[in-house]
Amino acid sequence: MKTWLRDLPKVELHLHIEGSLEPELMFTLAERNGVSLPYATVDEARAAYDFKDLQSFLDLYYQGMGVLHTEQDFFDLAMDYFSRAAAEGVVHVELSFDPQAHMSRGVALSVPFAGLERAMREAENRWDMTSALIMSFLRDRSADEAMAVLEQAAPYHAQIAAVGLDSAELGNPPSKFAAVFERAKALGLPRVAHAGEEGPATYILEALDVLDVCRIDHGVACLQDEALVARLRDVQMPLTVCPLSNVRLKVVETMTAHPLPAMLDKGLKVTINSDDPAYFGGGVLDNFIACADAFDWDRETFKALAANAIDVAFMPEPRRAELQQRLASG
Numbered sequence: 001m002k003t004w005l006r007d008l009p010k011v012e013l014h015l016h017i018e019g020s021l022e023p024e025l026m027f028t029l030a031e032r033n034g035v036s037l038p039y040a041t042v043d044e045a046r047a048a049y050d051f052k053d054l055q056s057f058l059d060l061y062y063q064g065m066g067v068l069h070t071e072q073d074f075f076d077l078a079m080d081y082f083s084r085a086a087a088e089g090v091v092h093v094e095l096s097f098d099p100q101a102h103m104s105r106g107v108a109l110s111v112p113f114a115g116l117e118r119a120m121r122e123a124e125n126r127w128d129m130t131s132a133l134i135m136s137f138l139r140d141r142s143a144d145e146a147m148a149v150l151e152q153a154a155p156y157h158a159q160i161a162a163v164g165l166d167s168a169e170l171g172n173p174p175s176k177f178a179a180v181f182e183r184a185k186a187l188g189l190p191r192v193a194h195a196g197e198e199g200p201a202t203y204i205l206e207a208l209d210v211l212d213v214c215r216i217d218h219g220v221a222c223l224q225d226e227a228l229v230a231r232l233r234d235v236q237m238p239l240t241v242c243p244l245s246n247v248r249l250k251v252v253e254t255m256t257a258h259p260l261p262a263m264l265d266k267g268l269k270v271t272i273n274s275d276d277p278a279y280f281g282g283g284v285l286d287n288f289i290a291c292a293d294a295f296d297w298d299r300e301t302f303k304a305l306a307a308n309a310i311d312v313a314f315m316p317e318p319r320r321a322e323l324q325q326r327l328a329s330g
């Protein structure tokens with residue numbers, strides 16, 4: 001099953017590129033840029049990745065990305081992830097990044113855009129891996145700041161597939177960003193948002209009704225509200241679920257307790273993703289394998305999940321048709 005899952009053409013829709021920073025590269029970049037780390041060794045860093053909730057993870061995630069300074073750093077970060085993803089059978093990835101977390105450290109907005117864009121082109125040339133970029137806003141910072149970043153990013157709007165919303169969810173409802181997302185919509189930019197990870201089902205409703213998103217990141221809290229589940233099913237709203245992340249951040253107790261099987265039974269448009277692979281115990285293949293171990297799903301179930309991701313990805317139609325064909329004939 002593991003070899004078969006590796007060879008399955010997989011599309012990853014929910015991946016924070018800063019969350020793919022492995023400790024080995026963190027140490028390399030720290031040395032390159034003269035940044036001091038709170039860990040003496042790679043093993044010590046990994047040992048610190050023991051989280052009690054989303055915030056305890058975010059604290060280390062923002063600290064870790066402090067080693068990223070130059071365009072080359074962002075290029076190296078993305079290439080490190082792409083090379084691992086290629087070996088895992090990932091054929092298309094939608095990577096999000098957090099510009100505010102870099103700008104607040106004095107890194108110009110142009111720097112991540114240039115480095116990530118160069119790596120995306122290189123990944124396509126090297127591995128035929130296509131990709132799309134999602135520019136995410138930090139929901140625990142002000143809406144005014146997000147609006148300013150959206151405007152400042154005007155030269156790059158053609159480079160992004162969508163805008164997103166992430167970081168600390170509780171107390172930062174989607175409605176806080178109504179004006180920002182309205183502006184993004186007016187600019188013709190598709191919208192996605194984290195909702196219902198640690199936050200309640202009402203945040204998912206707000207993401208739909210106020211932000212007019214075309215995808216919900218996580219969304220596992222939808223099961224608290226049967227009417228919402230019916231709505232998500234009826235419109236086949238894509239949910240980018242990240243099972244290993246949910247276990248590591250104590251959103252669920254164990255993999256076997258994860259609501260993914262219930263979500264599938266209810267007819268929801270579910271996809272499987274890694275979120276922050278360097279921090280949560282592996283990439284998208286590891287997430288598929290963890291599901292195989294926990295749920296005893298057959299190949300058709302995994303194929304349906306992989307097909308869901310291809311269906312809703314930001315990609316040109318010929319590429320979508322090619323990947324669906326590859327999946328069907330595998």
Ligand code: ADE
Pocket residue numbers: 016019054061166167168194197245275276
């Ligand atoms: N930023 C990176 N990973 C995140 C997650 N799982 N939830 C919210 N914000 C994030």
Ligand code: ZN
Pocket residue numbers: 014016166194217275
């Ligand atoms: Zn996420």
